[in-house]
Amino acid sequence: MADAAALVSSRWRDLDKLLLRPGNLVGQNFEPGPELRDDLQEYAKVLVVGAGGLGCELLKDLALSGFRNLDVIDMDRIEVSNLNRQFLFRLQDVGKPKAEVAAKRVMERVTSVNIVPHFCRIEDKDLEFYNDFNIIALGLDSIEARSYINSVACSFLEYDSEDNPCEDTIKPMVDGGTEGFKGHARVILPGITPCFECTIWLFPPQVKFPLCTLAETPRTAAHCIEYAHLIKWDEVHSGKAFDPDDSEHMQWVYAEAVKRADLFGIPGVTYSLTQGVVKNIIPAIASTNAIISAACALETLKIATGCSKTLSNYLTYNGLEGLHTKVTEFVKDKDCLVCGPGVLLELDTSITLQEFITLLEEHPKLLLSKASVLHRKKNLYMQAPPILEEMTRSNLSLPLFDLIGQVSKDVVHVNGMTNKNGKKTSSLRKLRVIFKGIDGVSDMDTAGGA
Amino acid sequence: MKLEQTETLSILFNYILSMFEKNRRLGAHLSIMFSSAAFSGFRKLIFGISHRADISELNLPKTCAILFPNGKDDLMNFEVTIRPDEGYYLGGIFVFSFKVPPIYPHEAPKVKCKTKVYHPNIDLEGNVCLNILREDWKPVLNINTIIFGLSHLFTQPNHEDPLNHDAAAVLGDNPKMFESNVRRAMAGGYVGQTFFPRCM
Ligand SMILES: [Zn+2]
Numbered sequence: 001m002a003d004a005a006a007l008v009s010s011r012w013r014d015l016d017k018l019l020l021r022p023g024n025l026v027g028q029n030f031e032p033g034p035e036l037r038d039d040l041q042e043y044a045k046v047l048v049v050g051a052g053g054l055g056c057e058l059l060k061d062l063a064l065s066g067f068r069n070l071d072v073i074d075m076d077r078i079e080v081s082n083l084n085r086q087f088l089f090r091l092q093d094v095g096k097p098k099a100e101v102a103a104k105r106v107m108e109r110v111t112s113v114n115i116v117p118h119f120c121r122i123e124d125k126d127l128e129f130y131n132d133f134n135i136i137a138l139g140l141d142s143i144e145a146r147s148y149i150n151s152v153a154c155s156f157l158e159y160d161s162e163d164n165p166c167e168d169t170i171k172p173m174v175d176g177g178t179e180g181f182k183g184h185a186r187v188i189l190p191g192i193t194p195c196f197e198c199t200i201w202l203f204p205p206q207v208k209f210p211l212c213t214l215a216e217t218p219r220t221a222a223h224c225i226e227y228a229h230l231i232k233w234d235e236v237h238s239g240k241a242f243d244p245d246d247s248e249h250m251q252w253v254y255a256e257a258v259k260r261a262d263l264f265g266i267p268g269v270t271y272s273l274t275q276g277v278v279k280n281i282i283p284a285i286a287s288t289n290a291i292i293s294a295a296c297a298l299e300t301l302k303i304a305t306g307c308s309k310t311l312s313n314y315l316t317y318n319g320l321e322g323l324h325t326k327v328t329e330f331v332k333d334k335d336c337l338v339c340g341p342g343v344l345l346e347l348d349t350s351i352t353l354q355e356f357i358t359l360l361e362e363h364p365k366l367l368l369s370k371a372s373v374l375h376r377k378k379n380l381y382m383q384a385p386p387i388l389e390e391m392t393r394s395n396l397s398l399p400l401f402d403l404i405g406q407v408s409k410d411v412v413h414v415n416g417m418t419n420k421n422g423k424k425t426s427s428l429r430k431l432r433v434i435f436k437g438i439d440g441v442s443d444m445d446t447a448g449g450a
Numbered sequence: 451m452k453l454e455q456t457e458t459l460s461i462l463f464n465y466i467l468s469m470f471e472k473n474r475r476l477g478a479h480l481s482i483m484f485s486s487a488a489f490s491g492f493r494k495l496i497f498g499i500s501h502r503a504d505i506s507e508l509n510l511p512k513t514c515a516i517l518f519p520n521g522k523d524d525l526m527n528f529e530v531t532i533r534p535d536e537g538y539y540l541g542g543i544f545v546f547s548f549k550v551p552p553i554y555p556h557e558a559p560k561v562k563c564k565t566k567v568y569h570p571n572i573d574l575e576g577n578v579c580l581n582i583l584r585e586d587w588k589p590v591l592n593i594n595t596i597i598f599g600l601s602h603l604f605t606q607p608n609h610e611d612p613l614n615h616d617a618a619a620v621l622g623d624n625p626k627m628f629e630s631n632v633r634r635a636m637a638g639g640y641v642g643q644t645f646f647p648r649c650m
Contacts (some may be wrong), residue, residue, distance in 0.1 A: 426503075
């Protein structure tokens with residue numbers, strides 16, 4: 001039995017090196033000790049978004065790093081082509097939800113970790129679900145999904161009256177991404193480091209071939225595939241939408257692409273290339289996923305325990321020719337519509353939308369004329385086009401307080417014209433409106449229903 | 451792999467410090483992190499904001515009109531009608547559907563021509579060959595640019611970038627015949643084997 005005790009103590013040997021000993025890179029108040037490990041295991045709750053190439057690695061890494069309360073969310077089912085790198089899955093798992101199988105496999109191998117799977121779209125979960133986690137780790141392959149999770153995490157962020165982020169509303173994110181032999185890992189602390197939206201330009205736009213090239217002068221295998229996918233499909237299946245996840249659809253596109261390639265004498269059309277081009281997939285490399293996930297798991301551990309300063313704030317990895325890594329410190333966009341503080345406005349509950357628009361014109365920090373006002377998914381007032389102006393005009397005489405659902409405070413976006421050095425430019429701003437004399441507690445009911 | 455430790459932002463450092471000042475140990479700091487955030491005020495998702503701002507600043511050519519079939523709160527899907535006031539297509543009415551992606555303007559809207567048209571740069575399924583819709587899209591462009599581009603296609607059809615091969619060949623070889631084909635198609639009739647419903 002002494003052996004068993006030795007096994008338990010040796011199990012966390014590596015973690016303990018980080019948590020039990022003082023160091024030079026830690027904060028001065030970092031108090032190493034076994035309690036820290038206990039707390040990590042008891043309290044830290046991490047959500048892993050995505051159970052694919054990165055997600056499998058992340059779950060395993062986090063579980064082995066001492067995290068015990070993990071959730072994983074993924075809407076996909078396992079495909080045969082995943083098996084070469086998504087190492088938690090076996091042939092008999094094909095067709096099963098990734099999140100469920102991944103959670104089960106890691107729990108089988110790592111004792112005492114609890115992983116709750118969520119087989120659904122990220123949009124299906126409400127904000128309370130996301131708010132329950134201390135850290136969100138992202139193993140995703142799409143800009144859209146990252147952008148969505150980013151806006152969720154940033155939506156918890158509040159600023160004080162001096163526009164400083166309130167620490168206890170910061171929802172840290174660790175984001176990993178890979179494309180072939182290249183990858184990145186980054187730490188996003190909304191309000192402190194740049195959010196995803198601040199630096200969306202980092203993502204290169206998807207390559208899109210001109211349609212007329214596809215139709216007239218194809219030169220590559222990819223051209224033939226995109227012809228079948230974008231032009232031929234519509235011609236033959238009038239009205240029926242192409243579904244990239246339907247293998248029959250994909251087979252059809254592949255067959256058409258082969259015909260096209262034969263016609264023009266172009267080599268190289270294969271089924272896997274067809275999938276790659278249509279779904280915009282760059283072949284995933286297992287080792288890149290492993291390296292990037294390891295970096296992400298380490299950052300997650302650092303944020304949770306404070307055992308080291310975190311990455312500041314963007315690591316790029318390139319294993320294409322030799323090996324190159326670099327950390328770049330990006331700065332946040334102070335006017336970011338998602339994570340920025342916006343302009344704080346204290347208002348009377350009686351102010352009408354029209355009066356509010358006039359106020360924007362006179363406010364020294366804004367000087368915004370001809371403003372359109374947007375609140376969440378609603379257009380409160382649109383200056384143009386005339387059809388929308390007409391549809392929203394009746395709101396002008398209503399109190400803003402009523403229009404945004406009688407909450408004590410909320411974010412409103414406005415856009416209009418500002419004068420910059422004598423030149424009129426259009427400008428889009430985020431505003432934090434607070435209504436005077438409304439108790440902050442009273443918005444709990446309404447905010448919960450958002 | 452070398453995980454380079456660059457200097458941390460001082461504010462981030464202070465953030466972690468302050469957590470430990472308040473709560474000595476991790477458990478406490480984490481529970482603070484989620485208990486007080488649970489009922490915060492500004493918990494609103496924003497999506498499609500830059501697109502909506504774009505729409506509210508539309509400055510359409512007088513030949514174009516915009517319509518929102520799903521009402522004032524769905525601006526991600528809309529239709530643009532173009533009535534060219536000169537050129538081959540004078541008198542015709544052409545409807546385009548726009549589908550704006552959530553990450554607009556990082557990615558271009560998807561545009562299709564809903565009106566079946568005899569046009570060298572628009573095929574019979576409504577695909578449009580306009581460079582700024584695909585290969586030349588930049589986030590600085592906007593919906594207005596696209597609408598101007600589309601409207602330009604009707605005054606300056608281009609036989610050098612064909613999507614409808616036959617129409618392009620006729621325009622290149624015999625503009626007179628192209629003109630009469632366009633008139634016939636717009637009035638509702640056959641051009642070769644293809645029937646075009648009336649769109650005038
Ligand atoms: Zn931001």
